[in-house]
Structure formats: C-alpha cells, structure tokens
Amino acid sequence: MNDLIDIVLQTLIAFFAILFITRIIGRQQVAQLTVYEYINGITFGSIAGTVATDLGQSTWGHIIGLFLFGGLTLFMAYLSKKNRKISKIIQGEPVLVIQDGHILEKNLEIFHYTVDDLVHLLRKKDIFNITDVKYGILETTGELSVLKLAEKENVTTEDLKLKTSQEELSTDIIVTGKIIYENLKKRNITVNWLTGQLKMMGVKNINEIYYATLDKDNKLYIDYYNDNLEKPVEITE
Known part of the structure; x- marks a missing residue:
C-alpha cells in the first residue's frame, strides 16, 4: 500500500515538474524539432518516468536531476539565441542538396541521407523530376524546402487553356x-x-x-x- 502511495505521489511530482519546465522552455511541433531537441525530449521523458516509478532510490535525487536537466536545456536554448556560432553547433544548419537539378552528394552525406531519402522527400513535395528543382535545401529538422524552376511553378495548363501530355x-x-x-x-x-x-x-x-x-x-x-x-x-x- 505504501509503495502504491509513493508511486502516485512521485507520478504527480513528475507530471507537474514536466509541465512546469516545458512551459518555461517553450514548445514546437514535433515535425519542427531538430535531432538534438528530439533526443533531448526523449531523455527528459525517461528521467521523468524514472521519477514516477523508481522506488529503489532517492526520489528527491531524481527530481533534482530532472530540474537540472531542464535547467541545462533552458541555458543552452538561451545561449543559442545569443550566439550564432553556438546555435550552429547545437542546432546544426540547413544544407543545400540540390542546385539547378544537380544533386550535391557531399552535402547530402552531411545528413547521412541517401538518394532514395532525397527522392522520397521530393515526392512528398509533389516533385517527381529532379530537373524541375532550382534549389533544394535540407533543413535542420530533416525536412526539404524546394524552390522550383520558374517554368515549373504551379500554373495549371487548364488555366492557360493548353493541351499537354501526361508526365x-x-x-x-x-x-x-x-x-x-x-x-x-x-x-x-x-x-x-x-x-x-x-x-x-x-x-x-x-x-x-x-x-x-x-x-x-x-x-x-x-x-x-x-x-x-x-x-x-x-x-x-
């Protein structure tokens, strides 16, 4: 019975600790998270889970660790805003992977992406031909931003009253x-x-x-x- 009460209390503490820290740190959509932020979130959740369920060690030790980890995350976020070089180290930076229909292989390898990964991202942008792309930029979140060639922009043939063959x-x-x-x-x-x-x-x-x-x-x-x-x-x- 005492163990059950301890678990309930520790879970409540972990829940409100996460709520408090995440409110301070801020929020982003999952799709906008960098690899660093994603792994950071997993680690944060793992510590909180330990706080809620581990009865074999000091609860306060886990709670201190949770707040310390949250504090370090907040501190690094502050440094990233104040210093561009630190931000590039922590968050990474976008990389040009397509230019004028050419794949920049060395830049693609920086993200450990294959050509299949790149083609997959292009298809998600409704682009099925690399030659249609003027610039393709791989963002720190792993998403691909694309600037099409001017003649490939989304003006429909129906708008122009033209007859074309299906690609x-x-x-x-x-x-x-x-x-x-x-x-x-x-x-x-x-x-x-x-x-x-x-x-x-x-x-x-x-x-x-x-x-x-x-x-x-x-x-x-x-x-x-x-x-x-x-x-x-x-x-x-």
Whole structure:
C-alpha cells in the first residue's frame, strides 16, 4: 500500500515538474524539432518516468536531476539565441542538396541521407523530376524546402487553356554507380543500349554517376558525383 502511495505521489511530482519546465522552455511541433531537441525530449521523458516509478532510490535525487536537466536545456536554448556560432553547433544548419537539378552528394552525406531519402522527400513535395528543382535545401529538422524552376511553378495548363501530355514516373537506372538491372528488365532495356547511351553522353566510367533515371521516352537524366557547377551557391555564412 505504501509503495502504491509513493508511486502516485512521485507520478504527480513528475507530471507537474514536466509541465512546469516545458512551459518555461517553450514548445514546437514535433515535425519542427531538430535531432538534438528530439533526443533531448526523449531523455527528459525517461528521467521523468524514472521519477514516477523508481522506488529503489532517492526520489528527491531524481527530481533534482530532472530540474537540472531542464535547467541545462533552458541555458543552452538561451545561449543559442545569443550566439550564432553556438546555435550552429547545437542546432546544426540547413544544407543545400540540390542546385539547378544537380544533386550535391557531399552535402547530402552531411545528413547521412541517401538518394532514395532525397527522392522520397521530393515526392512528398509533389516533385517527381529532379530537373524541375532550382534549389533544394535540407533543413535542420530533416525536412526539404524546394524552390522550383520558374517554368515549373504551379500554373495549371487548364488555366492557360493548353493541351499537354501526361508526365509519367521516371525509373531509377543507376544509383551510386551501380546499374539497377531489375529496372532495366522492366523497361525492356538492355545493358548494351544503356552503355551506348552513356558513351554518347560522354560518360567514360559508370562509377562517375551518382544517380540516373529514365523517363517514359527513354530520355536519361544523369547526376554525376562531380557536378562541376559554374556558380556553386553557399547558403550559410
């Protein structure tokens, strides 16, 4: 019976402690949390859970730890607001991953994202062709912000009274220098045809290619490891 009463009291203490600290720290939507904030929240909740249920150790020790962790979180949030460099260390910074339809592989790897992850994020933005993208920025929350090419902005053909053909999904043909043979088979494309097309496009070695797709008209889109952009854009200081 005493254990039950202790659990009830400790749970109430943990509940109102979290309520008090989170009200001070502030709030964000889960989708807007950085990795640091997400892990911080999990740790915070874990400590609170220990406060509520652990009867084997000092309750006050756990409570002090809970408030200390909350205080450190608040202190780091304060430092982040006051100092841009500290904010970049703690929160990270956005990274440009697409420029003028080219994937910036080295920047993508900073987030440990694969090309499949990037394509998935583009589809969530209703973008099925990387060449439609002027700039793609991977935010610290893991979300992708996209600026389309001017001619690809969302003006409907119905508005302009134009007749157009329906665009179809492209097929992944090469990913990180490796041919996707299953997809070639689905499109009734031979390896000889593909290598011939690559030679005509000046590709000397398939390992030069980071990502390649084939559209409905068998037109190849190729993104190279070395993009050789004339004017690479920097979005951070």
